[in-house]
Amino acid sequence: MFNVDSLHNKLETNWLGSPFIYHECVNSTNTYVKQLTPKQASHGLVCLADYQTAGRGQYKRSWYSEPGANLTFSMVLKPQVNERLQALCLVTAFTLSEVLEQHVSQCIQIRWPNDLYFMEKKLAGLLVESVFNGNKLDRFIIGIGLNVNQKKFDPSLKDAAISLAQINGKGIFCREQLLADFLMKFEANFTDWEKNDVELIRKVNRKLIGYGKKMYLSLNGEKLPDPCKILGINEKGYLTVLDENMSIITYTYQQVRIEDVA
Ligand code: BTN
Numbered sequence: 001m002f003n004v005d006s007l008h009n010k011l012e013t014n015w016l017g018s019p020f021i022y023h024e025c026v027n028s029t030n031t032y033v034k035q036l037t038p039k040q041a042s043h044g045l046v047c048l049a050d051y052q053t054a055g056r057g058q059y060k061r062s063w064y065s066e067p068g069a070n071l072t073f074s075m076v077l078k079p080q081v082n083e084r085l086q087a088l089c090l091v092t093a094f095t096l097s098e099v100l101e102q103h104v105s106q107c108i109q110i111r112w113p114n115d116l117y118f119m120e121k122k123l124a125g126l127l128v129e130s131v132f133n134g135n136k137l138d139r140f141i142i143g144i145g146l147n148v149n150q151k152k153f154d155p156s157l158k159d160a161a162i163s164l165a166q167i168n169g170k171g172i173f174c175r176e177q178l179l180a181d182f183l184m185k186f187e188a189n190f191t192d193w194e195k196n197d198v199e200l201i202r203k204v205n206r207k208l209i210g211y212g213k214k215m216y217l218s219l220n221g222e223k224l225p226d227p228c229k230i231l232g233i234n235e236k237g238y239l240t241v242l243d244e245n246m247s248i249i250t251y252t253y254q255q256v257r258i259e260d261v262a
Helices: 004-010 029-034 085-104 164-168 175-194 198-206
Strands: 020-026 046-052 071-077 109-111 115-118 121-133 136-146 214-219 228-233 239-242 248-251 256-261
Touching: 004 020, 004 175, 020 029, 029 046, 029 071, 029 121, 029 136, 071 175, 085 109, 085 115, 085 121, 085 136, 085 164, 085 175, 085 198, 175 198, 198 228
Parallel strands: 020 046
Antiparallel strands: 046 071, 071 136, 109 115, 115 121, 121 136, 214 228, 214 256, 228 239, 239 248
């Protein structure tokens, strides 16, 4: 079981992780924080569950995670700036990749738009949602599913999923330490993101699979015939590419996926 006291002993943040809500079992941490009132859902709230009965992924897929083995949690953010939110998602993925690299001493990359990969296998995914109060954004929710100590995956996922324990092949990871390290680093990166720090965007780009390379893209589910050179994300978090006709094209989050190398 996740040890909340142990997390609190390790966590040195000013606002992120306070309050911290722990559920042994909940439908989905994203759904839970979505249903809170604007007052209850304060900036910095983190909700973690040891087991989600209806964990959700991107594209209306479900997210299954072995009970008590991994990290499944959601953060509530109420940024002062409401632009560049897509970049914030990438900053989150980047922060997680940096922290994980420190723990496993291996290269962890971002697969656009918001998955983390080790080699060809998925290690973590982000589900980002917004809650509006009238027509005003009340909160931005970033849900993270990270495979930590799970040793076996459903046969349908076997070749596609991996955990930290499988990467380093020995022992189990302390989930409380991983989460504390991530929250501390993310709090600092969040401040840099709010200041529109260009260096942060450069760092994200360096972790992006396909950065600077010619890659095939799929647009709204259809693979484009010609490859494009990936120029990286801009300060809004949009993907910019150079196509075969030397035109620079910018894509938003939902539109495009980076497929294989050309
Ligand atoms: C994906 O890769 O499709 C995104 C997966 C996101 C899963 C996390 S687990 C915590 C939070 N609660 C959910 O229901 N989903 C996210």
